[in-house]
Amino acid sequence: MDRIRRWWLPVLALVLAVTGGLLLVRAEGDLEREHVVAGGVPLDVVRPAGSPPGPGVVVAHGYAGSARLMAQFGDTLAARGWTVVLPDLDGHGANTRSPTDLQYDLDVAVTHLRGLPGVDGSRIALVGHSMGAGAVTAYAAGHPQIAATVAISLPGAAPIPKDRPARLLLLTGGLEFPAFRAAAEEAVAGARPDRRAVVVPGVEHISVLYAPKTHRLTAHWLGPGDEPLPSPVRRLVASGLLLLGLLLGFPAVARLGVGPLTVAYAGAAIAVPLHLGFTHAVPVGVHWWALPALWAGFAVLGHAGGSLRNDLIGAVLAVVLLTTAAVAGVAPGFILLVVPLLGVLMVIQAGLSAVLRARAAPAWVVALTGSLLVAWPIATTLPLA
Numbered sequence: 001m002d003r004i005r006r007w008w009l010p011v012l013a014l015v016l017a018v019t020g021g022l023l024l025v026r027a028e029g030d031l032e033r034e035h036v037v038a039g040g041v042p043l044d045v046v047r048p049a050g051s052p053p054g055p056g057v058v059v060a061h062g063y064a065g066s067a068r069l070m071a072q073f074g075d076t077l078a079a080r081g082w083t084v085v086l087p088d089l090d091g092h093g094a095n096t097r098s099p100t101d102l103q104y105d106l107d108v109a110v111t112h113l114r115g116l117p118g119v120d121g122s123r124i125a126l127v128g129h130s131m132g133a134g135a136v137t138a139y140a141a142g143h144p145q146i147a148a149t150v151a152i153s154l155p156g157a158a159p160i161p162k163d164r165p166a167r168l169l170l171l172t173g174g175l176e177f178p179a180f181r182a183a184a185e186e187a188v189a190g191a192r193p194d195r196r197a198v199v200v201p202g203v204e205h206i207s208v209l210y211a212p213k214t215h216r217l218t219a220h221w222l223g224p225g226d227e228p229l230p231s232p233v234r235r236l237v238a239s240g241l242l243l244l245g246l247l248l249g250f251p252a253v254a255r256l257g258v259g260p261l262t263v264a265y266a267g268a269a270i271a272v273p274l275h276l277g278f279t280h281a282v283p284v285g286v287h288w289w290a291l292p293a294l295w296a297g298f299a300v301l302g303h304a305g306g307s308l309r310n311d312l313i314g315a316v317l318a319v320v321l322l323t324t325a326a327v328a329g330v331a332p333g334f335i336l337l338v339v340p341l342l343g344v345l346m347v348i349q350a351g352l353s354a355v356l357r358a359r360a361a362p363a364w365v366v367a368l369t370g371s372l373l374v375a376w377p378i379a380t381t382l383p384l385a
Helices: 002-027 068-079 102-115 131-142 178-188 212-222 234-248 250-256 260-277 287-305 308-327 335-358 363-381
Strands: 032-038 041-047 054-060 083-087 119-129 148-152 168-173 195-200
Touching (some): 002 234, 002 260, 032 102, 054 068, 054 131, 068 083, 068 119, 068 212, 068 234, 131 148, 148 212, 168 212, 178 195, 250 260, 260 363, 287 335, 287 363, 308 335, 335 363
Parallel strands (some): 054 083, 168 195
Antiparallel strands (some): 032 041, 041 083
């Protein structure tokens, strides 16, 4: 019985991690994938197996996103015969270009797409989310040769001309802030007849990217087809299982010894699942400088906690203060979208710290281990260009 109690958690952790890893491999499917850099812009290219002739589409991510965040759209549209190009926009993902020029990024992506063998240059479409939705809509309005555009969670910063672009679909999550729905309704009101606004129920600003209805509507708007679409959440589920397995394995790693091993393990536990199944999580450019700075800041907070109770109180206070600041206009409104994730990361930090304190780990090990898990996603995803 003692042996069972000792080993059930490590075994469960291993099963979850291996399952998640295998599902991530399986999610790649039989599509052809390539990563290139054109004009300084990193591009992920996804094509149907055999690269048959057909239309092409550029998919642009939103603020603090990356090409990897939109990978499920590559899967969906390639399954319908489209060649898909997903750029890392300036200051995001692996793109270190500065200053920001999103129209340049899209022009590079469209030009590269048109130059690929078999791509029908007269059937080029655009898809974008949030910041990317605004960028693709503006690009399509200035380039009438774009056949169709899908704008997901379009911000209301700039009005859209009523006569262009052609074939514009605006998707909004039912749980998003009212301003997003208002922007879509304004874009449709009095506009050309080939423009439509649809609310995707039950999802907010990020989960709208994984809603099956979002993918069905996007694929149908660009071109009807009867090919089955892959599940848009398969990478997310796989990376979640991998993350959960790695976190549950932390107590077993801590038994092997605390110190550099636990610090490195905590970093890998968040960075590997995040990068493989969610978004770009490898530091580039100035992000290498941001990582140690944020790590040190969260380490100070972790050291000041001193107990699980205090760590959890700190997490709650951080969420409340940041939310209040964003609502009051003192901090950017974007914080409201990421504060829940920060709260979850700080709770995980508290859990890892509790495991280390139970093993009488030195205070510096406790502080550096949990804080790296919080600092890594922030340092690698927030645009700094």
